[in-house]
Amino acid sequence: MSNAEHLAKDRTPDSVRPPSRLRQLAAASIGNAVEWYDWYAYSFLAVYFAEQVFPKGTGNSLVPLLSTFAVFAVGFFMRPVGGLLMGAIADRHGRRTALTLTILLMGGGSLLVALTPTYTATGVLAPLVLVLARLVQGLSVGGEFAASTTFLVESAGPGRRGLFSSFQYVSTTAGQLLASAIAALLAALLTEQQMGEWGWRVAFLIGALLSLLGLWIRRGAQETLPQALHAVRAGETPIEQRAADRPGLFEALRRHPRQSLLICGITAGGTIAYYTWTTYLPTYAQVNAGFDKGEALTVGTLSLIFFALLQPLGGLLSDRIGRKPLLLGFSLGFAVLAVPLLHLVTDSFVSLLLVQCAGMVLLTGYTSVAAAVNAEVFPARVRAAGIGFPYSLTVALFGGTAPYVGTWFKQAGHADLFPWYVAALCLVSFLVYLTLPETARQELEK
Incomplete structure (x- = not known):
């Protein structure tokens, strides 16, 4: 390599060099x-x-x-x-x-x-x-x-x-x-x-x-x-x-309304299942099965560690077989099993741990690929804003309210309806996932 080439390489901006x-x-x-x-x-x-x-x-x-x-x-x-x-x-x-x-x-x-x-x-x-x-x-x-x-x-x-x-x-x-x-x-x-x-x-x-x-x-x-x-x-x-031409604040919503609605459909079932299994389930066990508060927190901590370890495995699997099989397995699994799984929750430590870990295996089909699926919906020009607003709005409406909805059903004397609520939202997302093209092996749109 000539001295000129060495000098040119040394002057290459950091942001242009291949990232680590x-x-x-x-x-x-x-x-x-x-x-x-x-x-x-x-x-x-x-x-x-x-x-x-x-x-x-x-x-x-x-x-x-x-x-x-x-x-x-x-x-x-x-x-x-x-x-x-x-x-x-x-x-x-x-x-x-x-x-x-x-x-x-x-x-x-x-x-x-x-x-x-x-x-x-x-x-x-x-x-x-x-x-x-x-x-x-x-x-x-x-x-x-x-x-x-x-x-x-x-x-x-x-x-x-x-x-x-x-x-x-x-x-x-x-x-x-x-x-x-x-x-x-x-x-x-x-x-x-x-x-x-x-x-x-x-x-x-x-x-x-x-x-x-x-x-x-x-x-x-x-x-x-x-x-x-x-x-x-x-x-x-x-x-x-x-x-230079830069995207406007609402350009993603204005030019890509279908993709924005798609993000809502992709997220609805995933967020209700996520907040129910990772945040609300210990409280659900206390309220509906008389589970000990301290033991419920222990179960929650153990299952979260298990959940974190599962994520890279789910991501690697999606790179081999595609995103759709994982998404369909997650949503159909919760649509069918959310009600029986939540009905299996008792005051037994082992029972709650098994129910929480079983749900997290299914949930990994969504959480491990959610970022990739969302990013693959939009072109780079409006990708962040296109994901950010509909995703966060759906999380606020369905995920953040999961503990409140579950408690409200209990107070109204209809605690058995909450598992059906979770199952119904997962079924909605299942129908959305059926319409998605497989994007795992496609180039990310620039």
Whole structure:
């Protein structure tokens, strides 16, 4: 190679060089785990900080806790907004820019929760600060799926999109497990009074620090948006890049309405099954079978570890046999088995563990390939925003409400209807999956 060629190679921008697959995978996965740690820490620690932020209602000690979970729900419904806005940023300015912004927002939201004043000290300012922090976190986590999904799938090598896709839920589960472990450790080391006074703040400060780690890792990632790479290769200035044609905020919805509805259909069954089996099932066992609360949490933790280990296997399998067989197996399995499986839940430890693990084997048919399937629906120009808004909206409507719907059926005296509700949504998704073309061996649309 001549000296001129060596010099030209040395001057090649980092964003144009072939990306390190491992670095790309780490940038998406570790950052995503940090995001979900911050998100789940709130629900695990709400019982400790509720009374510090919200005043008690007259004669009702549950008012602070109910108010805290109402704020949790508000954060859920910010996710579609985050999916739209952060998705648009990812499509206009690059995936790495959006990923950097989402983790900064999540870390900032976590820090704000940690610094939330007490109601005794500041009055109504305390719940207002908490609401603001949760709105910021909801915005962040909604945009995270859109940006990290596209980044993961676009970073994958040939025949590896399914494998890379599976790490979306590996990292999500890792964040959930880490939040649970930190909360349990703090509760074990500190007294109940210390946890209520200041211990809960430590977990959110840890989340803010972890966000800095995730930010450092993501800053070393390489861009995958084809338009941004083309601009760098063409030697365009930042002003010329800004002047270039970029997608509008609602372009994905306006130009690809069918694909947007398709994302809703793909997600509906998957999100209700996911939140029922990974989040609500321990509570369902307590409410409907009198299961011990502590043992229910142990079962939930063991099954989540099992679930995380399954994801790469599902992703690899989809790269070999295709996405549709896994999706059809998942949706038909839940449509047929959701009712009998949930009816098998008793106060037996082994019974609940087997039911939860059986459901997670079926669920892997969706979670391990969801990112790849969603990314393969849209062209690169509007991929992040096209996924972000309909996906997050469907999750908010069906996934985030799963515990509330299940509890409502119980209170109304119709607890047996909830399994049928899960089965019906999975059947809807099964019909949608039948219409999908197989995309595992197709080139990702640029």
